[in-house]
């Protein structure tokens with residue numbers, strides 16, 4: 520039986536608890552959150568035997584094979600490094616860290632300790648994404664020429680001002696890197712996973728007027744829209760766009776890829792069976808698109824547990840998380856230098 524502890528018991532931790540508890544060979548045995556009473560309430564709700572208000576106490580007293588770090592972004596490094604010191608395998612939420620320096624520390628510590636790691640880049644585990652990556656790698660699309668990626672949400676156009684889980688996402692002091700650190704990391708991971716490594720990018724980051732500059736301790740000073748031109752190492756060119764201002768878009772993650780022999784259209788906002796469509800073979804002449812059936816694939820929690828059970832590193836890792844963090848830093852550097860290309 521693989522024994523898991525959850526660190527951080529807010530909104531996203533619910534999905535982690537449910538997904539780990541759905542795995543037969545795994546038990547969520549403890550949870551921890553610094554907010555008084557929160558872990559206890561979470562433990563009651565999900566029938567978890569032990570709850571802590573101090574992460575170090577949990578790591579000291581529980582016999583854990585792995586932890587899942589689901590705290591706010593700024594606490595990912597401290598929590599992960601603590602688990603690594605206790606020789607516990609770590610799956611961390613995205614973004615891997617709040618800064619490139621912390622991401623490097625985490626990667627170095629985990630690899631020196633010989634531990635297994637994972638990062639919850641959840642969209643790459645969708646069956647349609649895994650199939651899209653296979654199609655590109657198989658050469659069926661030919662040489663990739665053009666890529667369009669987007670991750671769109673609309674919550675800044677809705678009622679966001681009373682929700683603490685949204686307020687920290689707007690504030691540098693609370694460790695947020697804005698839409699870039701929140702949605703952009705998913706998009707950068709998705710595009711590079713399916714198309715290949717990014718060689719250079721040119722990024723613009725924007726903070727739009729929200730009608731209010733701060734609420735209590737939360738000062739609204741992080742980017743909320745990003746537009747990037749991207750050059751991939753395989754020669755493809757493309758654009759990546761992400762915003763929290765996309766009226767009418769609850770959570771749209773999409774990637775369109777055009778090659779010399781064919782094209783694919785991935786949209787994770789559609790019903791499962793319509794998430795991937797392709798224009799291939801004879802379909803290319805008449806610009807005919809067909810939906811592609813994609814077999815079920817494991818989610819991130821299943822991959823992490825399998826990785827612990829087999830001792831083999833899974834598809835996502837702190838190394839991969841660090842690569843995405845380097846893309847994030849390149850986006851910041853490009854935006855700071857107002858429209859210059861940054862090579863990776």
Ligand SMILES: NC(=O)c1ccc[n+]([C@@H]2O[C@H](COP(=O)([O-])OP(=O)(O)OC[C@H]3O[C@@H](n4cnc5c(N)ncnc54)[C@H](O)[C@@H]3O)[C@@H](O)[C@H]2O)c1
Pocket residue numbers: 526527528529530531532551552553554557574589590591592594597598612613614639640641683684701
């Ligand atoms: N992969 C995805 O698709 C996805 C989706 C949503 C959120 N996330 C990520 O999940 C993480 C949590 O997001 P959320 O929406 O649940 O936020 P949240 O604010 O609802 O929950 C965060 C929890 O972390 C706790 N916390 C803060 N510092 C802590 C520390 N040092 N030790 C222990 N607990 C601590 C807070 O008290 C809170 O309960 C974030 O990193 C976010 O980027 C990922």
